[in-house]
Amino acid sequence: MNSDLISVVIPCFKQSHFLDACVASLESQTHRDWEAIIVNDGSPDNTRDASHALMHRDGRVRYVEKMNGGLSSARNAGLEVARGRWIQFLDADDLIEPTKLATQVEQLASAKRVAFSCCDYWLGAASDPRVRLPRTQASCDFKLPRPVLDMALRWEWSLSIPIHTALFDARFFRELGVGFDQALPNHEDWDMWMQVLRHQPEIFYVPEELAIYRYGESSMSRNPELMWKGFSAAVRKQSGLYAEDEDVLRSLEYMQRLIDYRYHRTLKSRIRRVLDHNRYYKQGCPWPVQKFIARMTDRPVPPFTW
Numbered sequence: 001m002n003s004d005l006i007s008v009v010i011p012c013f014k015q016s017h018f019l020d021a022c023v024a025s026l027e028s029q030t031h032r033d034w035e036a037i038i039v040n041d042g043s044p045d046n047t048r049d050a051s052h053a054l055m056h057r058d059g060r061v062r063y064v065e066k067m068n069g070g071l072s073s074a075r076n077a078g079l080e081v082a083r084g085r086w087i088q089f090l091d092a093d094d095l096i097e098p099t100k101l102a103t104q105v106e107q108l109a110s111a112k113r114v115a116f117s118c119c120d121y122w123l124g125a126a127s128d129p130r131v132r133l134p135r136t137q138a139s140c141d142f143k144l145p146r147p148v149l150d151m152a153l154r155w156e157w158s159l160s161i162p163i164h165t166a167l168f169d170a171r172f173f174r175e176l177g178v179g180f181d182q183a184l185p186n187h188e189d190w191d192m193w194m195q196v197l198r199h200q201p202e203i204f205y206v207p208e209e210l211a212i213y214r215y216g217e218s219s220m221s222r223n224p225e226l227m228w229k230g231f232s233a234a235v236r237k238q239s240g241l242y243a244e245d246e247d248v249l250r251s252l253e254y255m256q257r258l259i260d261y262r263y264h265r266t267l268k269s270r271i272r273r274v275l276d277h278n279r280y281y282k283q284g285c286p287w288p289v290q291k292f293i294a295r296m297t298d299r300p301v302p303p304f305t306w
Contacts, residue, residue, distance in 0.1 A: 002079075003085050004031075004033040004085065004087070004105065005033050005034065005035065005083060005084035005085055005100055006031065006033065006034040006035070006084045006085075006086045006087070006088050006105065006196075006252070007026065007034070007035050007037060007078075007082035007083060007084030007086070007087055007088070007170070008026060008035065008036045008090050008097075009039065009078030009079060009082065009087065009088070009089050009090070010022060010023075010032055010036055010037065010038045010039065010078070010090050010091070010092055010221065011039045011041055011075055011078065011091065011092065012038055012039065012040055012043055012047045012051075012076030012092040012243075013040075013041040013043045013047075013068065013071075013074070014043055014044065014045050014228075014280055015047075015091075015092040015093050016043065016045045016046050016047040016050040016051075017045075017050075017253050018055070018092045018093040019038065019047070019051065019092055020054070020232075020242065021052060021095060021282055022037075022062060022090060022092050022093070022094065023036055023138075025052050025095040025096050025097075025098075026060075026090075026096070027058060027068075028098045028101075029096075029098055029100070029101045029102065029181075029235070030098055030101075030102045031101035031102035031105055034060060034101065035060050035061075035062055035082075035083060035084060036054075036058075036060060036062065036287060037062045037063075037064060037078045037082060038051045038062070038063050038064070038092075039055070039065075039066065039074040039075070039077050039078045040063070040064065040065040040073070040217075041066060041068050041070070041073065041074040041077075042066060042067045042068030042081045043068075043106075047262055048063075048065065049113070050062060051134075051220050052107040052294055053064045053208065057175075057287075058153060062081070062237075064077055064078065064081060068134070068169065069182065070182060070229060071178035071184050071188065072181060072182045072184065072188045073181070075089060075180045075181075076179055076180050077175050077183070078139045078189045078193065079179070081271045082170065082173075084170060084172055085110065085116060085125075085169075086104075086105060086167055086168065086169065086170060087167070087168040087169075087170050087172075088101065088164070088166075088167055088168075089163045089164055089166070089175060090164045091163075091164065092212055093210040093216075094129075094162070094164050094211070094212060094214055095129055095211075095214070096164060096210060096211050096212070097209070097210040097212070098294060099208075099210060099212070100119060100210035100211065102165040103119070103206050103210065104164075104204070104206060106119040106202065107169070107206070108167065108169065110217075111202045111204075112170070112202065113175065113201065113202055114169045114171050114172060114202070115169050115201050115203065116166050116167065116168045116169060116172070116196065116201055116202075116203060117167045117203075117204035117205070117206060118140035118161055118165045118203070118204070118205055118206070119165050119206035119207075119208055119209070119210040119211055120165070120167045120206065120207055120208055120209045120210070120211075121162055121164075121165050121209055121210070121211035121212065121213050122135065122209045122212060122213070123213050123215045124134045124212045124213065124214050124215060124281075125214075125215065126214060126215060126216040127135060129212045129213075129214040134226065139163065139204075140161050140166075140205050141159065142159075142203065143306040144304060144306055146247070146248075147197050147203060148194065148197040148198065148224065148248055149247060149248065149251050149304060151190070151193050151197055152192055152194070152238070152248055152251035152252050152255055153254060153255065153302050153303075153304065153306075154306070155190050155193075155255070157258070158270065158292045162213045163189050163192075163230065164193070164211050164213070165210075165211040168196070169201070170296045172195075172196055172199070172201075172252035174200055175190070178195045178196055179192070179195075180192055181234075181237070183231055183233075184234055184237075185226055185229065185230040186226065186227055186230035186231070187227075187230045187231045187233075188234075189235045190231070190234055191237065191238065194234075194238045194241075198241070198242075202204065205268060207229035209215070211258070213283045218220075220282055224263045224264070228260075228263035230266065231259050232259055235252050235255055235256050235259065238252055239253070239256075247303075247304075249300055250303045251302075251303060251304070252301055254300060254302050257300040261299050261300060261301075268296065268297040269297070269299075271287075271293075271297050272294075272297040272298075275293065275297075287293045297301070
């Protein structure tokens with residue numbers, strides 16, 4: 001196995017129009033030793049033709065075609081044929097900056113055990129990802145003594161790690177059994193991170209915005225019922241795997257309460273949502289009463305602070 005080769009797994013479904021720019025961001029890398037594995041997940045558009053054109057343009061581009069099975073299935077299919085020492089996931093609509101791979105490979109070369117590196121990122125507009133949008137969440141800012149607790153407590157609310165910000169040691173996937181759970185309808189990336197952190201890896205961080213996340217509201221994210229079901233299923237799965245770890249289990253129990261609150265599965269969150277959008281309540285209810293109600297209907301309190 002080539003010690004410098006990076007396998008870049010690019011799942012594609014109805015996003016063939018993004019592939020040229022995605023691969024171009026790889027071709028601009030200062031680290032030249034990479035292979036791009038485009039996985040056509042049964043896409044009804046011209047992903048096959050676009051991929052073959054890119055293969056003709058650059059011999060480092062490979063192509064895998066499969067029946068539609070979803071994002072997790074596509075990423076797993078890419079992992080099965082990956083030949084590199086390092087793994088980079090890159091969705092077809094996202095981009096990376098020219099020095100990303102070189103910077104992270106240099107970091108990981110010094111690792112004493114299995115490791116990954118994350119960089120900072122920026123949000124790009126859907127129409128032009130080079131146009132920056134405001135971002136409130138930080139990337140890879142682990143604050144607790146055990147990074148797995150950060151992942152179990154803070155995901156989506158104060159911790160965000162787009163998967164293409166990371167470069168992974170391939171041993172996570174080849175030897176340690178980490179993968180993407182195809183049974184989960186969403187939050188498969190969070191589940192993957194929980195698997196990775198279970199192995200207590202070395203973690204490196206690049207405080208530079210070397211990844212670009214093209215921001216767009218997916219149809220799934222607008223389906224709160226499906227999002228709640230998927231996240232809850234992932235939490236239940238991880239709760240079983242961490243059943244003997246009291247701190248992680250407490251954190252996951254809190255996460256489930258927070259999910260229920262965020263997706264308005266609890267009475268107090270429903271009350272809070274109604275009152276927050278009621279101008280008559282805000283204008284007519286005495287402030288001390290509003291303050292009391294706000295305290296009584298506030299989000300759950302985490303078991304650990306950061």
